[in-house]
Amino acid sequence: MSSVGIVTPQAYRFTEALPLQSGASIADYTLMVETYGTFNADKSNAVLVCHALNASHHVAGYYADQPKNVGWWDNMVGPGKPLDTNKFFVIGINNLGSCFGSTGPMHTNPATGKPYGADFPVVTVEDWVRAQARVADVLGITQFAAVMGGSLGGMQALAWSILFPERLRHCVVIASTPKLSTQNIAFNDVARQAILTDPDFHGGDFYAHQVVPKNGLRVARMIGHITYLSNDDMAEKFGRELKTGDYQFGYGVEFEIESYLRYQGDKFSDYFDANTYLLITKALDYFDPAREHGGDLSKALAVTKAQFLLASFTTDWRFSPERSREIVKALVDNRRTVSYAEIDAPHGHDAFLLDDARYLNFIAAYYNRIAQEFA
């Protein structure tokens, strides 16, 4: 299978204020966008791909000057791939508050002339979806063939089906959940506390101090990583193997898993923005479409009109299959058309990003069916 090849991000600027769920609004903002494939005549073949915590608009392909910087879902999106860019016009959008080019905490707050920092408004999944809808307006897309995402991206797809039921024919929700569990919130809060209490955080104004709260971000990412991997997969990959040959009776790197996690933490803290980490984990915590309906998810999904595909992974203990089944049940309560696959994959939550023939074939088959709607 080939790649979409060289891609070029585009910046979409919006000068009309976006009202946010918090009551605040963002006056002037830019969203980074990438597209792959071409529109059909009536623009009915567009698919929006929503990103999760640390990803971006760069879904597929690579940049001319950075051939190794391959999109985060390149195994999913491309010519002949499950989401086939020979048939679909695919759009990746970097969300508001992110640190990959869209307006975020490191950018200048027009009201103060200084970086937003921790004053960047806390945004919700629903805010992101409303901001994405404006990109769709500019592109002239009245109805997506599908809106798709994994994990936090799946929450955005679900929110699309509720907020703009007429604007998508299919909603593809992978390894996601209708709301975080108490344990999920707990892990997010510990990660945030690690960042907030890092002296280099400076209340979010670390840009002015020319430092980065690296230690906090590093611990936050290490915690996250543990929850992305399954217990068994971690045991299989790293076991109790020692990097050092034998016990060292000290506090340096000893076990392979320590080496792996510290490397992941170090790498992440080099490129990710601490304020973005805070606000994205808050968006995760807040997502709970049933909340306005007394906790009744079936009521929350009554307004949807799309057809749904859901997929989950047996060893995902972050957003377990049980959580996807809650969504499936609520949709079936509303007599929506739902396809659901529970994939017996060893890789935990991360499985949604990885190559697994059963998983990718399932998604491919679904998109083949969608493609027949406008063939």
Add this chain to the structure above:
Amino acid sequence: MSSVGIVTPQAYRFTEALPLQSGASIADYTLMVETYGTFNADKSNAVLVCHALNASHHVAGYYADQPKNVGWWDNMVGPGKPLDTNKFFVIGINNLGSCFGSTGPMHTNPATGKPYGADFPVVTVEDWVRAQARVADVLGITQFAAVMGGSLGGMQALAWSILFPERLRHCVVIASTPKLSTQNIAFNDVARQAILTDPDFHGGDFYAHQVVPKNGLRVARMIGHITYLSNDDMAEKFGRELKTGDYQFGYGVEFEIESYLRYQGDKFSDYFDANTYLLITKALDYFDPAREHGGDLSKALAVTKAQFLLASFTTDWRFSPERSREIVKALVDNRRTVSYAEIDAPHGHDAFLLDDARYLNFIAAYYNRIAQEFA
């Protein structure tokens, strides 16, 4: 059921050097000890209770000047309780390197005249057991009726059965494991990294700087706490309840679970020593009696002579029942007498400390049987 009442800790000083598994040795050390009940004529009714990560020699009763400072296993140990102090002479020992009175990192290193800090030798479960054996020698106990512990305490009981097979008739191992999983080590390492990278840690010499790495300890404890509770129990107790009534769109305390974890983290960082936290988590990581036997736990347990009681809790995802069953299997391979209960309790790993009639009755029945041996 009544309490053992007012108790008084005693300090046992040892001036003969203790060789450690690391090759280092500790020259002169003190262990804090509490005892409850009385010896029978031939001292055959002694039970040693080993403590886990944040506990101590203070197993039962309370101090005259601190009536609310009740021992950590007061529901287990006392007159008429499962481990009945009317029948047994029960001993609690604070381990070497701890921060509750026994010689530890905050004490003066005789070689330098300064606090040990991070130079306190990294000790292992086996080192602790050898240090405990010296207390037994002083007390004139040639053979314990039982050695007992939960979690890390259970590892010590298991190590007793291997290192001193003649010195215990029964070995009681609750909510424990023959070795940490990769995921267990991963959580320990993140906790250690939070402490080690706290600027107030000062390479372990924070005593000299009159500070404490509170932020690191706090995050470490929050991580630990998540792993002590079951997912379901946490959901039942805290759900997605908001302390604040409604979403605040900021980074203060919002969800009840955040309030709970931060409180636990704050409290812990007020009394626990950071160097002790580091060394105890290392002792956990290193414990693996099968390691010297090519990973074969059955071979490691071949030297044991005790009878065993094991108990685990269905919702314990830190040291799951599967891990206890590995020990049971290895003991059965060696034709040892084993009683095993898998308790269907909702409280996760912490269940071993909590009141649960089935659990406490099971332990009580076992100790009643032991008591008949010397009745």
